[in-house]
Amino acid sequence: MPEGIKNKVAIIGMGCTKFGELWDKSAEDLMVDAFKEALEDAGIEKKDIQAAWQGNQFTEVNIGHSAIPLANALKLPYIPVTHVENLCASGTEALRGACYAIASGACDIALALGVEKVKDIGFGGLPRNNEDLMVLGTKGRVIFPNWVNPNPGMFAMMAIRYFERYGLSLEEGKETLAKISVKSHHNGSLNPKAHLRREITVENVLNAPMIASPLGLFDSCGVSDGSAAAILVRADMAKSFRPDPVYIKTLQVAAESGESLMYTDYDYTHVETTHRAATKAYQEAGIKNPREEISMMEVHDCFSITELVTYEDLMISPRGKAKEDIDAGFFELDGKIPCQPDGGLKCFGHPIGASGLRMLYEMYKQLQGKAEKRQIKNPRLGLTHNLGGQPPLSVCSVCVVGL
Amino acid sequence: MAVAAGIDCLKGADRAGVDGLYFASTTFPYRERESAAIVATALDLSPSIRTADFADSLKAGTGAIVSACDSVKAEGAKSILVCGSDSRLGKPGSSQEMAFGDGAAALLLGSNGVIASLEGWYSTSYDFSDYRRSEDDKFVRAAEDRFIREEGYARFIPEAILGLLRKYKLEAKDFAKVAYPCLNLRQHAAIGRRLGFQPEQVQEPLFTAIGESGAASPLVLLVAMLEEAKPGDNILLVGYGNGAEALFFKVTEEIEKVRDRERLKKSLALKRELTSYEKYLAFRGIIPLEVGVGGEVAPTQLPLTWRERKVILALYGSKCKRCGTPQYPPQRICVNPECGAVDEMEDYSFSDKRGVLFSYTADHVASSIDPPLLYGMIDFDGGGRFVFELTDCERDSLKVGMPVEMSLRRKYLDELRGIHGYFWKATPVRE
Numbered sequence: 154m155p156e157g158i159k160n161k162v163a164i165i166g167m168g169c170t171k172f173g174e175l176w177d178k179s180a181e182d183l184m185v186d187a188f189k190e191a192l193e194d195a196g197i198e199k200k201d202i203q204a205a206w207q208g209n210q211f212t213e214v215n216i217g218h219s220a221i222p223l224a225n226a227l228k229l230p231y232i233p234v235t236h237v238e239n240l241c242a243s244g245t246e247a248l249r250g251a252c253y254a255i256a257s258g259a260c261d262i263a264l265a266l267g268v269e270k271v272k273d274i275g276f277g278g279l280p281r282n283n284e285d286l287m288v289l290g291t292k293g294r295v296i297f298p299n300w301v302n303p304n305p306g307m308f309a310m311m312a313i314r315y316f317e318r319y320g321l322s323l324e325e326g327k328e329t330l331a332k333i334s335v336k337s338h339h340n341g342s343l344n345p346k347a348h349l350r351r352e353i354t355v356e357n358v359l360n361a362p363m364i365a366s367p368l369g370l371f372d373s374c375g376v377s378d379g380s381a382a383a384i385l386v387r388a389d390m391a392k393s394f395r396p397d398p399v400y401i402k403t404l405q406v407a408a409e410s411g412e413s414l415m416y417t418d419y420d421y422t423h424v425e426t427t428h429r430a431a432t433k434a435y436q437e438a439g440i441k442n443p444r445e446e447i448s449m450m451e452v453h454d455c456f457s458i459t460e461l462v463t464y465e466d467l468m469i470s471p472r473g474k475a476k477e478d479i480d481a482g483f484f485e486l487d488g489k490i491p492c493q494p495d496g497g498l499k500c501f502g503h504p505i506g507a508s509g510l511r512m513l514y515e516m517y518k519q520l521q522g523k524a525e526k527r528q529i530k531n532p533r534l535g536l537t538h539n540l541g542g543q544p545p546l547s548v549c550s551v552c553v554v555g556l
Numbered sequence: 557m558a559v560a561a562g563i564d565c566l567k568g569a570d571r572a573g574v575d576g577l578y579f580a581s582t583t584f585p586y587r588e589r590e591s592a593a594i595v596a597t598a599l600d601l602s603p604s605i606r607t608a609d610f611a612d613s614l615k616a617g618t619g620a621i622v623s624a625c626d627s628v629k630a631e632g633a634k635s636i637l638v639c640g641s642d643s644r645l646g647k648p649g650s651s652q653e654m655a656f657g658d659g660a661a662a663l664l665l666g667s668n669g670v671i672a673s674l675e676g677w678y679s680t681s682y683d684f685s686d687y688r689r690s691e692d693d694k695f696v697r698a699a700e701d702r703f704i705r706e707e708g709y710a711r712f713i714p715e716a717i718l719g720l721l722r723k724y725k726l727e728a729k730d731f732a733k734v735a736y737p738c739l740n741l742r743q744h745a746a747i748g749r750r751l752g753f754q755p756e757q758v759q760e761p762l763f764t765a766i767g768e769s770g771a772a773s774p775l776v777l778l779v780a781m782l783e784e785a786k787p788g789d790n791i792l793l794v795g796y797g798n799g800a801e802a803l804f805f806k807v808t809e810e811i812e813k814v815r816d817r818e819r820l821k822k823s824l825a826l827k828r829e830l831t832s833y834e835k836y837l838a839f840r841g842i843i844p845l846e847v848g849v850g851g852e853v854a855p856t857q858l859p860l861t862w863r864e865r866k867v868i869l870a871l872y873g874s875k876c877k878r879c880g881t882p883q884y885p886p887q888r889i890c891v892n893p894e895c896g897a898v899d900e901m902e903d904y905s906f907s908d909k910r911g912v913l914f915s916y917t918a919d920h921v922a923s924s925i926d927p928p929l930l931y932g933m934i935d936f937d938g939g940g941r942f943v944f945e946l947t948d949c950e951r952d953s954l955k956v957g958m959p960v961e962m963s964l965r966r967k968y969l970d971e972l973r974g975i976h977g978y979f980w981k982a983t984p985v986r987e
Contacts, residue, residue: 310915
């Protein structure tokens with residue numbers, strides 16, 4: 154086990170735009186908005202930034218290739234800027250680039266910024282006909298089903314398997330999933346930056362139109378535009394910028410090797426990459442018992458079933474027992490480990506490149522006691538989790554931050 | 557359909573021994589690009605074979621059979637697979653729309669293990685305009701039905717049969733069965749009577765069960781006759797179109813060895829009723845459907861589809877020689893995490909493997925002419941797993957563990973670039 158990056162890097166400033174269908178904002182506007190807030194929060198100047206990472210997936214929809222869009226929008230002064238893309242983990246990949254650069258000593262102050270301007274495509278859902286969604290590249294076009302978007306169906310199949318394996322009837326299963334969405338909508342209603350801010354009921358969820366059976370509209374996250382940014386520094390410098398910096402305890406990524414898709418051992422009731430990334434993350438952070446030690450989480454709830462299996466893959470709930478925790482309110486804002494205190498992807502929508510840093514923003518604010526109506530009592534460790542791709546072909550990031 | 561018929565025909569046969577494929581149809585997907593080569597690739601036949609499309613006439617079916625026999629007799633080929641398949645389109649509201657039906661059949665012609673030998677034939681050819689389609693016609697145009705009946709069917713079919721009887725010095729009573737088409741059932745019976753055939757000698761033309769299946773029709777009718785035939789029977793098959801072609805077969809003892817002689821009956825029994833005319837119109841591309849921007853077809857990368865032709869059309873994966881794990885699509889490094897062998901793979905075909913449904917969904921946001929799009933993870937018998945579209949089934953009939961088999965279907969039609977994309981879908985095993 155390598156030494157890792159625990160407590161080597163600190164966050165001293167963050168920014169996050171309102172997420173939503175931001176018809177009047179360009180991607181450049183969003184980048185500037187998130188950056189401006191982060192700079193003010195950190196109390197530094199633009200010229201202090203020595204390197205930057207830009208997380209964005211659908212470059213062809215809006216910003217174009219390379220990292221020049223970030224350098225250009227923010228007028229960064231001839232510093233190294235890198236574009237990273239790793240599906241839904243793109244925002245956290247930007248963070249990882251910045252963390253590793255600082256931990257290595259290559260720079261002292263770095264920016265990680267995620268942005269996605271999806272709504273310019275002019276139709277609902279995510280862009281298609283691009284190789285990003287087809288994880289096997291253009292070959293996927295001819296051998297995968299005629300997807301517009303593979304995600305709803307591929308996650309729906311995990312729900313079918315999960316219900317089958319743990320003996321939940323379709324009604325029981327759907328109701329369990331509904332509670333996850335109801336909880337997130339409650340939290341989102343308290344958050345002025347969320348896209349969807351309406352409370353919903355279990356009945357609303359169960360009666361909503363079908364997306365990919367058994368997942369309905371309220372089992373699925375929205376599609377929105379947004380941006381979030383973090384300014385990172387060497388840990389030993391952090392207190393000179395502010396009294397309450399937040400430290401990176403771990404950041405791990407795991408990508409699927411193909412065995413979940415093509416090898417028949419995979420049970421399709423969990424996501425292997427989450428389990429693997431979490432295992433390594435807990436080792437790096439020195440977490441022995443996540444259920445006792447993690448204070449709060451922002452997980453990748455692209456669909457309700459994703460959040461449910463993530464509880465188990467992160468080893469918070471025992472295998473097959475997530476329902477008991479859900480029924481007991483374990484993940485609610487006043488529960489033992491509040492999950493999605495900001496409303497999650499469910500209420501923020503999912504501007505791909507921005508989501509990972511949006512999650513981090515909530516953990517950062519919570520740790521600093523600045524989460525207003527959503528404030529969790531004395532949080533110590535916050536976990537963020539991103540899952541790109543689909544359960545059998547995914548890439549996962551797990552990050553833990555704390556004071 | 558031609559591939560499905562070909563697979564059924566070649567079950568238990570030595571595919572490597574097939575050295576030709578002739579394909580008869582009036583409705584090939586391409587004007588220029590050989591369909592026989594597409595079928596041969598899907599059937600995983602050797603590339604060192606002769607392929608040809610027999611097109612443009614309803615007589616193409618018997619034409620392909622006679623040409624294949626010529627090739628075998630001339631020892632230019634040992635065995636040739638003949639596929640006939642048609643999907644003719646009548647204009648909405650026309651009598652052709654009502655009369656036409658899609659169908660396909662395949663025959664393996666050769667000189668060993670012959671179940672029925674082609675003893676002779678008699679052909680005529682006329683430039684008779686009963687049905688036609690010109691360059692841009694989507695629908696078959698037909699002349700007046702009385703004209704087609706009297707000057708077409710009622711003239712050409714007797715002429716070919718009488719010509720054959722004279723040529724080989726035979727009489728109507730020498731035949732156990734005779735099959736010929738005619739859209740009008742009363743006329744169909746009258747032709748037989750006029751030629752001296754007893755009603756029990758005349759093969760039911762399957763119009764009410766299938767419809768007029770075009771170039772496939774004579775092959776389908778031959779299969780129907782062979783399913784009932786006894787060794788020593790003489791059978792007479794007529795292909796109609798721009799004249800007619802009468803073929804005379806003698807059934808041998810080998811017929812008794814044919815596996816499962818109820819394939820046609822079983823296929824007909826598997827029918828599912830499509831009660832929505834709107835769906836029919838949508839499936840046939842007769843009414844334009846909103847597919848949304850997200851449903852637009854991506855460009856087909858021709859170098860990729862060429863390089864991966866066996867992976868796409870013959871559903872080739874790989875099987876690890878070290879650990880025996882089948883995998884799709886083919887991998888160079890074994891996907892089994894305990895193995896990981898590098899470049900120790902052999903070709904492995906999944907197209908003939910059955911499997912079970914491991915999970916499934918009905919996707920309402922996908923673009924489909926028959927929404928919702930059904931697909932699932934298939935676990936193949938013997939190993940291997942991948943995600944495939946599901947077809948020939950209803951959403952509510954899907955169950956984890958349901959047995960499925962693979963079927964080559966049209967995956968997409970790129971009208972903008974003129975590309976027909978074919979790939980395999982899973983269907984419930986129906987027997």
